[in-house]
């Protein structure tokens with residue numbers, strides 16, 4: 221167990237650190253066409269690195285859920301969502317609990333973390349952007365940092381949320397709502413995604429798409445894999461074109477991977493869903509999945525491709541309208 225004094229100090233420090241990272245820059249007054257992301261909505265490698273290093277720290281104990289390290293990670297993500305300007309699921313609650321969507325695993329509680337940028341047209345529905353924050357915890361007395369799987373995706377949805385919130389501060393809200401979900405207990409059988417789909421913040425019937433980010437920090441040959449391409453071609457090709465505009469080569473991921481992450485649960489519930497994947501390496505779920513091995517500049521490009529796609533609501537060719 222971590223030193224109590226250190227843990228308390230870190231818990232106090234996290235919100236300040238997160239606020240400094242993701243607080244919106246003072247926004248210019250001029251309005252911007254909604255199809256264009258304002259320049260202030262850029263994502264940096266430094267913010268991604270800081271989130272991954274925080275989530276991969278020894279204090280997080282490998283982020284097992286249920287467990288104290290997983291709980292600490294959920295608090296970190298909730299504070300980051302709040303600092304980014306996302307609204308909590310529980311508008312009357314206090315941070316961080318207002319962002320939690322809790323469910324039971326055995327006798328213990330696990331948290332999804334849910335934050336929203338509400339659109340201005342309820343009939344336009346929502347897009348869900350998700351990543352699991354949990355890891356596999358500790359084994360034989362040492363913790364697994366779970367940096368690529370999946371502090372990478374968690375950091376990227378925090379950065380995407382902050383960028384899109386800055387955009388909304390400048391140009392006003394989009395028509396559709398954006399729901400950001402950091403899932404718990406993915407490693408136990410996609411349990412957080414199952415709980416969300418049983419208790420969605422926006423009805424799944426009006427959820428137009430779900431994009432899942434999992435293990436997206438260490439690509440092979442700088443290539444992004446889109447798992448689900450053959451099922452959801454329009455959504456996939458929109459994301460591919462956005463990636464290529466950022467200099468990222470995107471290809472169809474292996475169909476055999478489909479059931480191995482959270483998007484499969486949303487697809488089962490009828491929501492067009494894909495998984496953005498770097499490369500599944502042998503060292504995930506080991507002590508060697510460390511923050512220093514991630515390619516943060518590449519992650520910036522993928523995150524920007526994602527935010528630009530989301531910003532236009534996947535309307536580039538009318539495919540998802």
Ligand SMILES: [Zn+2]
Nearest residue numbers: 369370434435
């Ligand atoms: Zn994973």
